[in-house]
Amino acid sequence: MTTSDFSAFISRLDFAWITSFHIIYPPLTIGLAAMLFIAEWRWVATEDPGWYRLCRFFEKLFVVNFGAGVATGVTMEMAFGILYGPFSQAAGPFFGQVLGYETITAFMYEAGFIGLMLFGWGKISRGMHLFATFNVAFASALSAFWIMDANSWMQTPSGVELKDGVFQITDWTKAILNPDFLYAMPHMVVASIELSLCFVAAVSAWYVLGGRHVALFRRALLWSVLTLIVVAPLQIWLGDGLGRTVARDQPAALAAIEGHYDTLTPSGRPNTGWHVVAWPNAKGDGTAWAITIPHVLSLLETHSWNGTVPGLNDFPKDQHPPVVIPFYAFRAMVAVGGLLFLVALWAAWLAVRGRLSVARIASNRWFLRALIVSGFLPYLAIWTGWWTREIARQPWIVYGLMRTRDGVSNMSAATAIFWLVGFMLFELMVWGGAWYFFAKVIRRGPDMDSPIPAPGNESLGHLETNPEEAEDSGYVRPV
Structure with missing residues (x-):
């Protein structure tokens, strides 16, 4: 390996580290912001202070996560120029403008309303505060939308031509609404909602398991897991659509994800068995061993019994993506999706049997423990899904048009290592700080004593629990 190759490898490893840490924050920000709006809307509509208490509590966790996402997001954009200078220059006419749109139309827009959402309680009307939360x-x-659009364009570049080393825009509509984006965007949004549902359910289960504010958190838990019954299969369906898009537009990437090497068997029939587990052989032209289910790959990618799915050996060797990481990362993501759906069905079964009432919910200790574990599983799914997406695109940084090695900045090995160590320490510091404050907020629990803003910005006074009403709703009434 030459010094140039080593520097390029370190830069790629560095950016993989940066994106892997950053991507754990925005999905929770997206999903939790929507859930805060729904909780506040229910409070405004019903005058039920239980929704207010939940909204204020999870708002604190939202702020911690939002701050970590901003810190790591700014770092990631800085890393584009440092680690991928040639790519940033070549893709600037589209990629740079899209990131600029994200800053102007989304980040600054959000910054304008988040102050009202956090500090406007009791200072602005309920309707205006709800409007701020919605925004x-x-x-x-x-x-x-913009971030996924930029990444999707790297997967399926449309509406551009590479001219004199620069991607010139020929059709903005095609560039923005590129084929990958049409499924990748909803897939990521639903993943964000799924993560947030599991996060809220896990935190609520922890309180219920510990016997703290059972009535209040039973409500958040029940709404989260029952919504998951709809969201989990929706995510599976969107994933199937995205997989067929990859099969059509990035066949080499799909072949790597499935560990699929040979298109046809010796008999001339399509070889479309799906590998449950497998390992590539030493030559890299087949599997050394595999456990395979016949025809399933055809069913997944072509929705037919004997459809043709191109294998890796149909493509030049220098265009083969790595196989092991996307192969097993994809299966980990799918396994998590299936497990979350089973947890949602378990919750539905308990609800139908009346075992999720305030009086009985704490007795389902194994279910509550499963929910706590499920709070971490979506993070694993997002990580492995992102690794699958990015590694299977190799050796291209812009699929089919620009190789990753041509987009990496030319720097010395010492400089590359310096940036790797610096970014690693920063990301770990942010990650540690986020979890410290998450734990601090959760240990402290919700504020059940502060005044609740009333219509006209008047305080309702201090609150005490009404035992009869709290039986099912966690309702608290004014003294």
């Missing part, structure tokens, strides 16, 4: 949620989703 924070909307701006978070709009930010995801």
Whole structure:
């Protein structure tokens, strides 16, 4: 390996580290902002202070996560220029402008309303505060729109031509609404909602398991897990659509994800068995061993029994993506999706049997423990899904048009290592700080004593729990 190759490898490893840490924050920001809006809307509509208490509590966790996302996001954009200078220059006419749109139309938009959402309680009307919360949620989703659009364009570049080393825009509509984006964007948004549902359910289960504010958090838990019954299969369906898009537009990437090497068997029939587990052989032209289910790959990618799915050996060797990481990362993501759906069905079964009432919910200790574990599983799914997406695109930084090695900045090995160490320490510091404050907020619990803003910005006074009403709703009434 030459010094140039080593520097390029370190730069790629560095950016992989940066994006892997950053991507754990925006999805929770997107989903939790939407859930805060729904909780506040229910409070405004019903005058039920239980929704207010939940909204204020999870708002604190939202702020911690939002701050970590901003810190790591700014770092990631800085890393584009440092680690991928040639790519940033070549893709600037589209990629740079899209990131600029995200800053102007989403980040600054969100920043304008988040202050009202956090500090406007009791200072502005309920309707205006609800409007501010809605705009924070909307701006978070709009930010995801632009970021996913930029990344999707790297997967399926449309509406551009590479001329004199620069990607010139020929059709903005095609560039923005590129094929990958049409499924990748909703897939990421639903993943954000799924993560947030599991996060809220896990935190609520922890309180219920510990016997703290059971009535209040039973409500958040129940709404989260029952919504998951709809969201989990929706995510699976969107994932299937995205997979077929990859099969059509990035066939080499799909072949790597599935560990699929040979298109046809010796008999001339399509070889479309799906590998449950496998390992590539030493030559890299097949599997050394595999556990395979016949025809399933065809069913997944072509929705037919004997459809043709191109194998890796149909492509030049220098265009083969790595196989092991995307192969197993994809299966980990799918496994998490299936497990979350099973947890949602378990919750539905308990609800139908009346075992999620305030009086009985704490007795389902294994279910509550499963929910706590499920709070971490979506992070694993997002990580492995992102690794699958990015590694299977190799050796291209812009699929089919620009190789990654041509987009990496030319720097010495010492400089590359310096940036790697610096970014690693920064990301770990942010990650540690985020978890410290998450734990601090959760240990402290919700504020059940502060005045609740009333219509006209008047305080309702201190609150005490009404035992009869709290049985099912966690309702608290004014003294």
